[in-house]
Amino acid sequence: MRTSHRPAPQARALAGVAVLATALSACSGTAGPVPPPRAAACGVCHALHGEAMAGIYPILAGQHSAYLQAQLRAFKDGSRRNATMSPLAAGLGPNEIVALSDYFESLGKTPGALRPPQ
Ligand code: HEC
Secondary structure, three states: OOOOOOOOHHHHHHHHHHHHHHHHHHHOOOOOOOOOOOHHHHHHHHOOOOOOOOOOOOOOOOOOHHHHHHHHHHHHHOOOOOOOHHHHHHOOOHHHHHHHHHHHHHHOOOOOOOOOOO
16 A cells, blocks of 8 residues: 555645635634635635636626525526536525625625735
């Protein structure tokens, strides 16, 4: 059996999420909206302030909460399908869907929230 000291890819991905979570909690010390716990996992693709890390990821900041909730419920119940989002939404409870959607909507109303991450 080969021994390796490199962390498994999953461990490295989790470390990335942990770094984002730390960055998010640091942000919550400022005047901006407080992100719900699951928001760190969304930030990997949709970015810390919902402005999206790349063009293939939709911008969530400032989108209406009702629309975001409808999309997350649709991913969850299978009426909208996406290889990335469907399994992620499947793990969200009803309260998390509302909290995340309200959070991303609120970011569009925070002056300067759409700045790229520092
Ligand atoms: C690994 C990357 C990734 C992560 C992590 C991720 N998303 Fe997404 N998300 C996507 C992609 C790609 C799409 C576009 C899906 C499509 O084309 O239908 C999307 C679409 C969405 C949409 C629909 C937007 C619209 O305009 O219709 C919502 C809402 C959303 N994501 C919310 C979330 C939330 C909330 C989280 C955290 C729980 C999250 N996403 C985590 C990649 C990601």
